[in-house]
Amino acid sequence: MPESPIEFFTEDVEFEIKNEQKVKEWLEEVISNYSFELESLNYILCSDEYLHQMNVEYLDHDTLTDVITFDNSDVEGVIEGDVFISIDRVVDNAQSFNITVENELHRVMAHGLLHLLGFDDKTPELKDLMRSKENAALEALKF
Template sequence: MTLNLENEQNHELPSDCEETARQVIRQVLASENCPYEAEVNLTFVDNDEIHRLNREFRQIDRATDVLSFPMTDWESPANYSCLEDDETAAGSFNPETGELLLGDIVISVERANEQAKEYGHSLKREISFLIAHSMLHLLGYDHMVPEEAAVMEQKQEAILQALGITRDPEVRS
């Protein structure tokens, strides 16, 4: 698995942020039975930058916590059979490594900090949640209707529980 991580903001990240991101991504891929090695781009930004991206790509004029930019048009979530189609597969794999190009995750660390305080848990937990959430989007999941939202919520919680990343307010990393 390749993680391309960029930190384009000035807020402090948890000391083990990159390793935690790798663990969360691997756990999502395992829980979704991904048969491929994968490549993910993760960028940390501030509220101004995520606001700009949200306005540009979603026409929503406000900051948000995380944006997901999937590379594959999934027929159904984590249904890898669509990658057997030559047209879909052509742009879905890195020609140099053979890895599945899942897409980009952009997280506002500023917003993640605010939410961690609001929910009473660590920044590590909030960033882990946002990565798990976004990874599910990269695999074709959505939460536009209550049934889809319930599926995503259950999957996110199971992923974080499997890694022991809880809402424990005593862990402030």
């Protein structure tokens, strides 16, 4: 099997992706479903503090968040980006929503990817569309 252009990294946390190869295949399928080409996609799993600092430094937002996405592509229809995810937020949200950490992580992974696929969530209507796209992506999980 060829090497996937999707990579997982950690910063300031210890965390391991369960079923890493299957997660990569799922993300590649979501990208394919939108007819995008995958150049490179990095998921960086980090702490609240790490992501908060990025939020302040790069987006001028002094708040905690679960995900920040950076689109590094210069070409329409090509995925090349970095998705930073706070494992602290994922764990807290999973407890709040009474779901597994793995399920919440998959939702946030899909959310970050959907931003790279051109979806936004700045208005209530766009948030509703984003949530429906997240749910559709999650339904494609085969494990």
